Amino acid sequence: MNPEIAVSASKLSKSYQGKNALESLSFEIEKGSLFGFIGPDGAGKTSLLRILNSLLIPDSGKASIMGFDTVNDYKKIRRIIGYMPGKFSLYQDLTVEENLKFFAGIFKTTIKENYHLIQDIYSHIEPFKNRKAGQLSGGMKQKLALSCALIHKPEVLILDEPTTGVDAVSRGEFWEMLQKLKAQNITILVSTPYMDEASRCDEVALMQAGKIMLRNEPEEILKAFDAELWSVKSNRMFELLKDISDFSKTKLAYRSGDHLCLIPEGKFTENNSLIAYLETKGHQSVRLEQIRPTIEDSFIYQMQAQN
Amino acid sequence: MKGFIIKEFLHIFRDLRTMLILFGMPVAQVLLFGFAITNEINHASIAVLDRAKDSKSLELQQKLTASGYFKFNAQLDHSTEIEKAFQSGKVKEVVVIPADFEKTLALGQPTAVQLINDASDPNTANLISSYTTAILMDFAANEMTQNQAMPVTTETTMLYNPELKGVFMFVPGTITILLMLVSAMMTSISIAREKEMGTMEVLLISPLKPYQIILGKVMPYVVFSFVNALVILIMAYTIFEMPINGSLLLLLAETLLFILMALSMGLFISTISNTQQTAMLLSMFALMLPTILLSGFVFPVENMPDPLQWLSHLMPSKWFIIIVKSIMLKGLGFMYIWKETLIILALAVFFVLLSIKNFEVRLNLK
Numbered sequence: 001m002n003p004e005i006a007v008s009a010s011k012l013s014k015s016y017q018g019k020n021a022l023e024s025l026s027f028e029i030e031k032g033s034l035f036g037f038i039g040p041d042g043a044g045k046t047s048l049l050r051i052l053n054s055l056l057i058p059d060s061g062k063a064s065i066m067g068f069d070t071v072n073d074y075k076k077i078r079r080i081i082g083y084m085p086g087k088f089s090l091y092q093d094l095t096v097e098e099n100l101k102f103f104a105g106i107f108k109t110t111i112k113e114n115y116h117l118i119q120d121i122y123s124h125i126e127p128f129k130n131r132k133a134g135q136l137s138g139g140m141k142q143k144l145a146l147s148c149a150l151i152h153k154p155e156v157l158i159l160d161e162p163t164t165g166v167d168a169v170s171r172g173e174f175w176e177m178l179q180k181l182k183a184q185n186i187t188i189l190v191s192t193p194y195m196d197e198a199s200r201c202d203e204v205a206l207m208q209a210g211k212i213m214l215r216n217e218p219e220e221i222l223k224a225f226d227a228e229l230w231s232v233k234s235n236r237m238f239e240l241l242k243d244i245s246d247f248s249k250t251k252l253a254y255r256s257g258d259h260l261c262l263i264p265e266g267k268f269t270e271n272n273s274l275i276a277y278l279e280t281k282g283h284q285s286v287r288l289e290q291i292r293p294t295i296e297d298s299f300i301y302q303m304q305a306q307n
Numbered sequence: 308m309k310g311f312i313i314k315e316f317l318h319i320f321r322d323l324r325t326m327l328i329l330f331g332m333p334v335a336q337v338l339l340f341g342f343a344i345t346n347e348i349n350h351a352s353i354a355v356l357d358r359a360k361d362s363k364s365l366e367l368q369q370k371l372t373a374s375g376y377f378k379f380n381a382q383l384d385h386s387t388e389i390e391k392a393f394q395s396g397k398v399k400e401v402v403v404i405p406a407d408f409e410k411t412l413a414l415g416q417p418t419a420v421q422l423i424n425d426a427s428d429p430n431t432a433n434l435i436s437s438y439t440t441a442i443l444m445d446f447a448a449n450e451m452t453q454n455q456a457m458p459v460t461t462e463t464t465m466l467y468n469p470e471l472k473g474v475f476m477f478v479p480g481t482i483t484i485l486l487m488l489v490s491a492m493m494t495s496i497s498i499a500r501e502k503e504m505g506t507m508e509v510l511l512i513s514p515l516k517p518y519q520i521i522l523g524k525v526m527p528y529v530v531f532s533f534v535n536a537l538v539i540l541i542m543a544y545t546i547f548e549m550p551i552n553g554s555l556l557l558l559l560a561e562t563l564l565f566i567l568m569a570l571s572m573g574l575f576i577s578t579i580s581n582t583q584q585t586a587m588l589l590s591m592f593a594l595m596l597p598t599i600l601l602s603g604f605v606f607p608v609e610n611m612p613d614p615l616q617w618l619s620h621l622m623p624s625k626w627f628i629i630i631v632k633s634i635m636l637k638g639l640g641f642m643y644i645w646k647e648t649l650i651i652l653a654l655a656v657f658f659v660l661l662s663i664k665n666f667e668v669r670l671n672l673k
Contacts, residue, residue, distance in 0.1 A: 053512055055670045074668070075514070083512045089505040093321040094314065105310025106513045148509075 006031040006156055006187040007052060012061035014047050014210075021047040023210040024061065029189065029203075034182050037191040038198050038299075039207030045191035046086060048207075049160050052189065053083045065156055082154030086161050088145040092134030096125055096144055099133050100151060107152030117184065118147040121177050139170025146177065157181065157188045164193065175200040195296040206299055214302055218295055225298040227251070230262045231291045232274075234283040243281045247274060252304050256297075263301060311515075311523030318497065319527060325493070333485050333535045337542050340477035351435050352380040353400040354392045359408035363450075367404065367420075370446055376438050393425050400424050400435050412450050467636040478543040479631035480604030482536055483624045486562070487598050490532045490569035491576065492590040498524055498577035499586035508670065517666050525570050532566045533559075552638030558631070561648060565627045568651050569594075571658035572623075578665035598624040626650050 007029040014022040022044045029035045037045045050056040052063055054074035063070045068077045090099050100122070104111050115122075125140050125147075133144060142162055149157060159178075163171045175197065178188055182202075190201065198204045199218045206214040214221070232253075234240050240260055244253045252263040268274075268290075278286050293301070319325050353371070357364050371377050380398050383389060392398040403421035405411070411418040422439055424432035468475045501507040510520055540558075543549040551558065572594060580586040599605055601615065602624035608616055619625050626647040633639040633647075641648070 050670060055508060055511060057669060078512050079514050081512065083509065085505045085508045087505040089509045091314070091318070091506060092504070094317055098314070098317060102310055102314045103509070103513075106510070106515050108514065 002028075004031055005029070006033070007035075007063070007065050007189065009048075009052070009063040010061055012048070012051060012058045012063055014044075014051060014056065014058050020210050022051070022058070025210075025212055026061075027205065027212060027215065029187065031187050032182065032185050033202045034178055034188045034200075035190070036198055036201035036204040037189070037207055038193070038195055038204050039191075040193055042209075043207040044210040045207055046160055047210075049083075049158050049189065049191055053081055053158050054078060080155045082149035082152065082157045084145050084149040084157075084159045084162055086164070088141045090133040090141060090145055090148065093132060095130050095132055096136070097129040099144060100147055103148040104151045109152050111151065114151055114153050117153055117181075118150050120180055121150070122147045124173075137170075138166045139173070142166050142170065142174060143177075146174070150181070155186065157186050159188065159190045161191050161193065163197065171197070195299055196294065198295045198299075206303075208303075213306065214299065221295055221298045221302070222293065225293045225301055227263050227301065228268050229291055229293045229297055230264065230268060231256075231259045231287075231289055232262050233259050233287045234278060235285050236283050239281070240278075240283065243278060243283070244274075247277055249274070252301065254300060261291075261297060261300075263297075308519055308523060311519065312526050315497070315523060315527045319531070328493070329489060329531050329535070332488070333481075333538050334542070336481050336485060337478070337539050337546075340481050341542075341547050348376045348431075348434050348438050350378045351376060351399050351431075351438075352397060353377045353402060353435075353439075354381040354383050354389075354398045355379065356383040356386065356389060356401060356403045358406040359404050361407075361409040363409035363412055364404045367408075367443075367446055368402075371402070371439070371442055374438075374442055389423060393423075398425070399431065400439065402439065475549055475632075475636060476604075478539065478547070478549055479628045479635070480602070482539050482562070482631060483565070483602060483604065483627050484595070484598055485535055485539065486532050486566055487569050487594050487624060488590075489535055490528055490566050491573035491594050492587065493531075494525055494528050494570055494573035495576040495580065495586040495590055496583050497528075498574070499580050499583045503582050511668060511670070517663070517668060521574060521662070521666070525574070528570060528573075529563075529566055532569070533563060536562045536566070549635065551635050553634035553640065557641055558634045561627070561630050561634070561644075561651075564648065564651055564655070565623070565630075568623050568655035568658070571655050571662060574662040575658045575665065578662050578667075597622055601625065602628055604628060623651050623654050 005028050008027070010026045012022055012025040013020070025048065037048065039045055047056065051058050052065060052070060054070045054077045057071055065077050066080055068080075070077060091102070094102065100111055104114075121143050125136070125143050128136065128140065133141065136144065146159075146162065149159070163174055166174070171194075178190065178200070182188060190197075198221070201218060203215070203217050204221070205212045216224070232240065232244060237258075237260070241253060241255060244250055244260060244262055249264050249266075249268065250262060251265045254261050275286050275288060319329065355368055357368070368379070372379060377400075381392060383392060383401065386403075389401050389403075392401060401423040403423065405418055405420070408418060420443055422436050424436050426432040498507075501510060536559075540551070544551060573590065576586055576589045576593070580589055597618075601608070601611075601619040601622050603619065604624070608619045608625065611619065630644045630647050630651075633644050637643075
């Protein structure tokens with residue numbers, strides 16, 4: 001057993017009524033890392049995190065946290081992890097302070113004892129400590145839930161979609177807080193459906209249909225993008241995707257925000273030929289520019305390469 | 308543990324609806340059952356078709372009104388008016404006194420007074436006719452003694468509740484229903500709420516042991532249920548003058564036992580339901596209805612078909628009502644109710660064990 005490993009899983013499988021949620025997942029996560037599970041809804045993120053935190057039993061395979069088996073040593077695991085479920089599990093009718101006090105209480109600690117851990121986060125919501133949790137904004141609820149999950153100084157923190165339903169500014173703040181927590185030597189597992197959050201993690205695993213499709217450091221994933229990326233716009237966006245896909249030099253085209261992304265075969269120097277091609281198809285005011293790939297583009301690119 | 312119980316009390320005090328159910332309901336129910344819903348006849352309006360119109364028929368009519376149970380609504384002159392009187396809805400019973408009433412009586416010959424009832428409400432019709440019959444029998448007996456001795460007379464004594472007060476029946480029933488409601492339904496809902504809100508996930512992940520979670524959830528409701536029982540007893544004692552002939556201590560101890568039993572049923576329900584709504588419906592149909600229908604509170608168990616009677620033996624409420632009546636009205640001691648107590652105790656143990664077996668330390672996703 002490698003002492004540097006915080007979380008390990010081997011051949012984890014789980015199915016609900018014959019439908020596979022997880023298919024033979026194996027991975028190891030190092031201590032002190034901020035690890036992201038990224039994938040769309042239904043990819044199996046929540047099931048995986050619930051198996052790791054001992055709330056679910058896998059159909060087959062084994063998992064351990066800090067060397068404790070998630071099935072047999074679940075009582076020990078429950079002492080050393082902090083968990084924040086998908087819905088912010090707060091008592092809506094209790095005030096901010098009462099919530100925190102309660103969660104400190106059930107983990108046999110006090111707010112005072114571990115205040116230094118949550119200070120950064122809790123100071124944002126402390127002015128509202130007498131407000132009921134149900135009346136907080138999404139971002140504040142999220143901070144309170146994180147404070148509650150942290151109050152007992154866990155060694156491993158498991159956060160299930162903490163940024164879903166939270167505004168962009170709060171999301172940014174939240175990731176900064178996680179970075180700071182990492183400095184306290186807490187291993188953090190986060191799941192998120194937002195690909196753009198991948199770059200905030202030390203390492204990410206891209207999940208789809210119960211499998212880990214890709215796992216790497218964000219920079220490496222970016223580096224693996226060894227092609228050009230062009231953004232295309234025209235006056236007829238609706239037909240554009242089909243027409244570009246039919247273009248002979250197109251390797252991959254997909255929609256992204258208000259433009260289309262185009263990954264060409266090889267180098268795309270004679271881009272005028274595309275404009276000419278599109279004009280024959282009836283597109284006007286075609287705008288073409290090369291853009292820097294984001295981690296999202298890299299995911300799509302590599303997924304395509306795998307298929 | 309302490310923090311948990313405090314939290315639970317906060318939930319209850321913060322929720323107006325819960326507070327209303329907990330504290331408004333007992334008072335409302337006792338008052339309702341005590342005053343409004345009553346089986347006693349009071350000033351039922353009747354009409355008389357007096358075909359005799361002699362002194363004896365008048366005497367009989369006076370006897371009827373003097374009882375205080377009836378008030379005369381109309382004197383009918385013809386049998387065709389009987390139907391009309393009922394259709395108007397103002398009359399519950401028509402008493403038809405035959406012609407030559409006095410003469411027939413004087414001759415010592417049998418005569419028949421006809422009672423016609425509005426049986427669209429069968430219970431009331433039954434009651435009114437039996438009250439009237441009783442008065443008629445009394446009248447007849449008086450007439451008999453003047454002429455000849457009656458062969459057999461009955462003398463009825465109503466023990467334990469000589470005035471046949473409905474309240475004496477309703478108070479034990481109301482206590483039972485309320486304890487069931489507060490203990491079983493409220494606990495099952497409050498545990499199901501944790502599951503629904505997702506807070507149960509965090510509770511499970513915490514080092515709290517299952518029994519701590521359960522005790523923390525249950526304790527506040529034990530207290531509230533007990534306070535409720537006290538309130539009902541005090542109201543019954545002061546407002547409705549219901550006696551407590553037996554030991555108050557024994558009564559309270561039995562009440563506490565019943566509360567624990569109801570809580571264990573609530574716990575069991577919460578282990579098999581994942582949403583507040585399921586918990587509520589289950590408590591309603593599995594607990595409340597049988598409690599009301601099969602406990603002998605509203606409908607006498609003795610008159611039910613055999614299968615229902617067997618089923619009623621499984622109703623803890625039936626035994627508790629027997630216990631409460633035995634202590635309050637008959638003043639019996641523990642020696643006389645140990646069997647009923649044992650049944651409730653057994654049910655409590657059964658449901659606690661079942662709940663512990665069913666309580667999941669993990670999530671139960673299918």
